[in-house]
Amino acid sequence: MARKLSTLDSQRLDNQICFAVYSAAHAFNRVYKPLLDRLGLTYPQYLVMLVLWERDDVPVKDIGEKLFLDSGTLTPLLKRLEAAHLVKRTRSSEDERQVLIALTAQGHALKDKARSVPQSILAASDCSVSELVAMKDEIVALRDRLNAVIGE
Amino acid sequence: MARKLSTLDSQRLDNQICFAVYSAAHAFNRVYKPLLDRLGLTYPQYLVMLVLWERDDVPVKDIGEKLFLDSGTLTPLLKRLEAAHLVKRTRSSEDERQVLIALTAQGHALKDKARSVPQSILAASDCSVSELVAMKDEIVALRDRLNAVIGE
């Protein structure tokens, strides 16, 4: 039954697995876009806000570790959030190397307006919560194995 | 046992599912990077080459449909591949609106050099082929459901 995969097959297979993730990420982005437009956020900005809604007043580095992003991505993104009056950026007085990110009143208030987003995504997924949770766990496990290889 | 998810929970859950995909895509990219650097390709460029290695001399639109990308992304990318002497871009004589993308000799030759890439990715995934195939199918199904919603 199961025959060994030829080199040619695998030159499609790896594509499929990684491409599935790649193209699914883009598909998610497109579903999120109209929802986030109403909040004035992009998806990466939304991720940063989710982090801050859980815990405020954190250094850039902490946000980067949670989202797997570096300062090259976050610095300009956070400046845009600041320009939109959603966060404040202040140098830590204890460690002047750190920049602490805090929510403004508007930033806090946006959490309420964003409450309906997850439901819309769930609906678009057209899938049960338990199925999504199972998939999520598998994907996270795969991601972590990949990240482990990178850190070698 | 299973209790209903509160709004607060889901404001983390949807994050997790979509963020899992988002962060896994980045993790894949980081694993691919050193492998593709040796070929002089980025990951999206590699995807285009995979398409062309299967079928050559296709219009930009066909590539876009397979990869879910538009001309705004593909046109500059293809120009870079042309500058690297991997593809040729020629207007179709039958339909002058179309630009046909064909591999050069170097473009064809690169397929051989790229043969080891899938194995490396498989190894980094640290996972059986059958598990990966199952995950891929789930993710593709999810992606297609999301794309169906977009096309409404």
Place this chain on the structure above:
DNA sequence: TCACATTTAATTGTTCGCAATTGAATGTCG
């Protein structure tokens, strides 16, 4: 045939994402 819509790439402008570098602040070790 002619007006009009559609298709196809290209272009413009904005935002990620990351590698590489810089500069300032902090830690460490002799």
Place this chain on the structure above:
DNA sequence: CGACATTCAATTGCGAACAATTAAATGTGA
């Protein structure tokens, strides 16, 4: 204390990704 390494954010440069627009070619219907 003082040289040295480390940490943290910012910066620069390049390559996606996409929305919106443009322009040219093609298709369609009166």
